[in-house]
Amino acid sequence: MPKDVATIDPITLQVIRGSIETIAEEMAHVLFRMSFSSIIRESEDLGAGLFDTEFNTLCESESTPMHIGSIPGYLHGIQDTLDDGEWYEGDVVVHNHPYHGSSHTPDLAIVIPIFHKGELVGYSANTAHHIDIGAATPGLIIDVPDVYAEGMLFAGTKLYRKGKRNETMWRFIRNNSRAARQLVDDIEAQISSARLGVKRFNELLDQYGKELVFGACNQLMDYSEKMLRQRIADIPDGEYRAEGWLDDDGRNRGQQLPVKVCVRVSGDSITVDLTGSAPQTPTAYNVPFEGSTKVAAFAAFRKLLLDTATSDTRVPSNQGSFRPIEVIAPKGSIFNPISPAAAEARFTQCNYMIDLIMKAMAPVLPEEIIAGSSASISFASYAGVRESGDYWVFLEVNEGAYGGRPKSDGPDAIDNLMANTRNNPLEDLAMHIPMVCERYELRDDVMPGAGKYRGGIGVVKAQRMLTDGIITHESERHSNVPWGIFGGTEGAAGKCDIYNVGSNEAPEVMHSKFHGKEVRKDDVMAYYSPCGGGYGSPLERAPNKVLDDVLDGFCSPEHARDVYGLVFDLEAETVDLAATQKRRKEMATAS
Incomplete structure (x- = not known):
C-alpha cells in the first residue's frame, strides 16, 4: 500500500x-x-x-x-x-x-x-x-x-x-x-x-x-488509533477482572461454562485475556478466535471509548481502532477452539464477554459503562416442508434489553452490545412463511432491574407454526441474571416455552439452547428475553419516572413502594413528594 x-x-x-x-x-x-x-x-x-x-x-x-x-x-x-x-x-x-x-x-x-x-x-x-x-x-x-x-x-x-x-x-x-x-x-x-x-x-x-x-x-x-490510545491512556494502569458463566453447551445440561475476563491496561494499550474460561465444548458452542473472539473485544472498546453519542468528535471506523487492543485466549478454550471442533453457535459467548468487560471496567469508567444487559441473542431457526416437498426456512433474531446507563434508562426490547440487527416486520413473515405471530410485546411477567436509571425491558415473542416442522434455538442467560451496578438491582433472566394452542397440556419449559426440536402444527415457541440491570440506587430515581412506569405497566405498585420508596395515589395519579422523601430516608437508613 x-x-x-x-x-x-x-x-x-x-x-x-x-x-x-x-x-x-x-x-x-x-x-x-x-x-x-x-x-x-x-x-x-x-x-x-x-x-x-x-x-x-x-x-x-x-x-x-x-x-x-x-x-x-x-x-x-x-x-x-x-x-x-x-x-x-x-x-x-x-x-x-x-x-x-x-x-x-x-x-x-x-x-x-x-x-x-x-x-x-x-x-x-x-x-x-x-x-x-x-x-x-x-x-x-x-x-x-x-x-x-x-x-x-x-x-x-x-x-x-x-x-x-x-x-x-x-x-x-x-x-x-x-x-x-x-x-x-x-x-x-x-x-x-x-x-x-x-x-x-x-x-x-x-x-x-x-x-x-x-x-x-x-x-x-x-x-483513529491515536484517538483510541488517548482514551486508553486516561485509564489508570492495572488489571480489571470480572467473571460469570454460560448456561450450558446445548447438550450437557446443568454444566455451566465459566467465562473469565481480565483487562490489562498498560499506558495506551489494552490486553483482553480470557484465560480461565471454559474449555472448548463438544458441540458447536465455540467461538472462532480470529473472526469472532478478537472482533468482540475490538467492538467492546470502540463502544466504551469511541461511542459517537458521547464523544466530542466522530472517529472513523477503520483498522486504527483495532491496533491498540491485544486479545488472548488459550488454544483449546471456548474462545479459541482447535479444529475440527464445531463453532457455529458462537454469538452469545461474544456478547456476554463484552458485558463482562464493561463490568470489569466499572471502577475506572463509571460514566461510560452500563449495568448488565441481556447480553445474549435469541437466534431461532424455524423450518418445515411444504406440500410441494420444498423446504421453508426462517431465521429470526429476537430483541433483548440494555442495562441502565449513567444518564438514562436502558433501552427496551432492542438488540444490544455486539448485535445490531433489526426486527422482522410481522407482515413480511405472514406473506412468505407458514407461521403467525401470536404475541409480540414487552415482558409483563417480571420487573427490570431497579435503579436511578432502570434496566431495559425484554421482549416476549410467540411464534406459531402452521405446519409440522423443526425449531433450533440459540440463547443464553436462563440461569445468569443481568447484574445491577452502583446500587442498582439485578434484572430478570430469560426463558422459553413451547406449547400447542389446541392442547390443554402445560407448556414445555425449554433450555436456553436446543437443537432440532420436532414440533407439530399449531405449536408455539414463546421466548422471553432477559431484562437489564439497574444503574444507581433506586432511591435516587425521579419519583415522576417511577409513577410513569407504574401507569405504563412497566412497574407494579408494590415494586414502586417496596423498592423505589414511592408514596403515591394511583387513582389520582399523583406522588406525595414529602412522604416519598421521608420513606426513602428510612429505607436508606435501614439498609
Missing part, C-alpha cells in the same frame, strides 16, 4: 473520508435491498467495506459490528487458501471457513480484488448471514460433533475466475442447500454489492490518484 508522501490538508482528508464511508454505506444498501431472505433484507445481518492489500479496514458500513470487524480475518484466511494462489482481475471469492479466519460458517464473505491500472490495490468485500448452507439441521445448529456438520465449507473458493463464472461451483451450492434459491440469489446480491465497491473506489482513485487516496486512508487509520 502506498505510504504518505506528505500530510494531507484537513479539507481534502475529510473529502476522502466522506467518499470512502459513502461507498461502504452504498455497498450495504445495495446488499440488503437486493437480498431475498429476511435475515439480510429486513434484519440487515450484514456488513460491507473496503480493504487495502495488507488487509486493513479502510471503511465500514454502519451495520452489525461483528461482520465488518471480522473481514480482515477472512482476508488473511483467503491468502492461505486462495484458488490458483493468485488474484486476477474479475475474480470473485466466497469464503466462510472458521479455521481460516471467518466469523462462523453461515456468514459467507464475498471478496473481489480491486485492480487499478493493472495493479492490485485492495479489496471490496462484504459478509452476510445466510439462512441455510446445508448443515445438519435447517438454518441453525448447536449439537453437532464437528465443523464438517456445519454445512458447506468454502476456503478461498472462486465463484468467478478472471470474470468467467464457475458453473460447477454454483451447481454445487444449489444442490446442497434446503433454501437454494434464496441462498444463490443472496450471494448474487453480495456480488453486486462488492462489484459496486470496486467501481466506486476506482472512480475515487481516478479522480484523486492512488498516492493521495491511500495517503489519506493511512492518515485516517493513524488518527
Whole structure:
C-alpha cells in the first residue's frame, strides 16, 4: 500500500473520508435491498467495506459490528487458501471457513480484488448471514460433533475466475442447500454489492490518484488509533477482572461454562485475556478466535471509548481502532477452539464477554459503562416442508434489553452490545412463511432491574407454526441474571416455552439452547428475553419516572413502594413528594 508522501490538508482528508464511508454505506444498501431472505433484507445481518492489500479496514458500513470487524480475518484466511494462489482481475471469492479466519460458517464473505491500472490495490468485500448452507439441521445448529456438520465449507473458493463464472461451483451450492434459491440469489446480491465497491473506489482513485487516496486512508487509520490510545491512556494502569458463566453447551445440561475476563491496561494499550474460561465444548458452542473472539473485544472498546453519542468528535471506523487492543485466549478454550471442533453457535459467548468487560471496567469508567444487559441473542431457526416437498426456512433474531446507563434508562426490547440487527416486520413473515405471530410485546411477567436509571425491558415473542416442522434455538442467560451496578438491582433472566394452542397440556419449559426440536402444527415457541440491570440506587430515581412506569405497566405498585420508596395515589395519579422523601430516608437508613 502506498505510504504518505506528505500530510494531507484537513479539507481534502475529510473529502476522502466522506467518499470512502459513502461507498461502504452504498455497498450495504445495495446488499440488503437486493437480498431475498429476511435475515439480510429486513434484519440487515450484514456488513460491507473496503480493504487495502495488507488487509486493513479502510471503511465500514454502519451495520452489525461483528461482520465488518471480522473481514480482515477472512482476508488473511483467503491468502492461505486462495484458488490458483493468485488474484486476477474479475475474480470473485466466497469464503466462510472458521479455521481460516471467518466469523462462523453461515456468514459467507464475498471478496473481489480491486485492480487499478493493472495493479492490485485492495479489496471490496462484504459478509452476510445466510439462512441455510446445508448443515445438519435447517438454518441453525448447536449439537453437532464437528465443523464438517456445519454445512458447506468454502476456503478461498472462486465463484468467478478472471470474470468467467464457475458453473460447477454454483451447481454445487444449489444442490446442497434446503433454501437454494434464496441462498444463490443472496450471494448474487453480495456480488453486486462488492462489484459496486470496486467501481466506486476506482472512480475515487481516478479522480484523486492512488498516492493521495491511500495517503489519506493511512492518515485516517493513524488518527483513529491515536484517538483510541488517548482514551486508553486516561485509564489508570492495572488489571480489571470480572467473571460469570454460560448456561450450558446445548447438550450437557446443568454444566455451566465459566467465562473469565481480565483487562490489562498498560499506558495506551489494552490486553483482553480470557484465560480461565471454559474449555472448548463438544458441540458447536465455540467461538472462532480470529473472526469472532478478537472482533468482540475490538467492538467492546470502540463502544466504551469511541461511542459517537458521547464523544466530542466522530472517529472513523477503520483498522486504527483495532491496533491498540491485544486479545488472548488459550488454544483449546471456548474462545479459541482447535479444529475440527464445531463453532457455529458462537454469538452469545461474544456478547456476554463484552458485558463482562464493561463490568470489569466499572471502577475506572463509571460514566461510560452500563449495568448488565441481556447480553445474549435469541437466534431461532424455524423450518418445515411444504406440500410441494420444498423446504421453508426462517431465521429470526429476537430483541433483548440494555442495562441502565449513567444518564438514562436502558433501552427496551432492542438488540444490544455486539448485535445490531433489526426486527422482522410481522407482515413480511405472514406473506412468505407458514407461521403467525401470536404475541409480540414487552415482558409483563417480571420487573427490570431497579435503579436511578432502570434496566431495559425484554421482549416476549410467540411464534406459531402452521405446519409440522423443526425449531433450533440459540440463547443464553436462563440461569445468569443481568447484574445491577452502583446500587442498582439485578434484572430478570430469560426463558422459553413451547406449547400447542389446541392442547390443554402445560407448556414445555425449554433450555436456553436446543437443537432440532420436532414440533407439530399449531405449536408455539414463546421466548422471553432477559431484562437489564439497574444503574444507581433506586432511591435516587425521579419519583415522576417511577409513577410513569407504574401507569405504563412497566412497574407494579408494590415494586414502586417496596423498592423505589414511592408514596403515591394511583387513582389520582399523583406522588406525595414529602412522604416519598421521608420513606426513602428510612429505607436508606435501614439498609
